[in-house]
Amino acid sequence: DTEVTQTPKHLVMGMTNKKSLKCEQHMGHRAMYWYKQKAKKPPELMFVYSYEKLSINESVPSRFSPECPNSSLLNLHLHALQPEDSALYLCASSQGEGTETQYFGPGTRLLVL
């Protein structure tokens, strides 16, 4: 099973809303990632968690708050977003940080109004 699942599939939110994106994997992977992908662009790394601890934050604004409650779950809490934050948010996992293969989920398409 090489599946990474993400919910919701689509999300529309206002600039004053608080929402969360969820990601789950049951491959026993210990590293999980959040990427942001704008239309017609490649994915850009936002955060890396390794063994449930934040390892990398790519200078992401604080209105994005990641959380890793356990080794299978990764959340991204959203608050006071801007319209330019509208994008496809992709979660990925790998056996360990720095191991060769990252498996991606289908993404959550976010629209901020």
Next chain:
Amino acid sequence: GEDVEQSLFLSVREGDSSVINCTYTDSSSTYLYWYKQEPGAGLQLLTYIFSNMDMKQDQRLTVLLNKKDKHLSLRIADTQTGDSAIYFCAERHSSASKIIFGSGTRLSIRP
């Protein structure tokens, strides 16, 4: 610096072979990947190659690596309509988490 470049578009007739090319600048890259992204979907890992390899074949897919020229290619044999997608080339150092993606090549199939 790190940079991965690809051409933006490729159009191929159904049944022909597709060759998608990629160049990268960082000679210390250890892993080189090809991901496929269909419209509205996430990234599907197609294949990857270690930098100490020249070639890797997996069914219809052949990856060629020219380390001297820092050139990577993906050949898809007998291209089908289901192969229509954006193909991302990417590279990563052996101990790094961060994958550097190219801009993606949109492959379209004509009948």
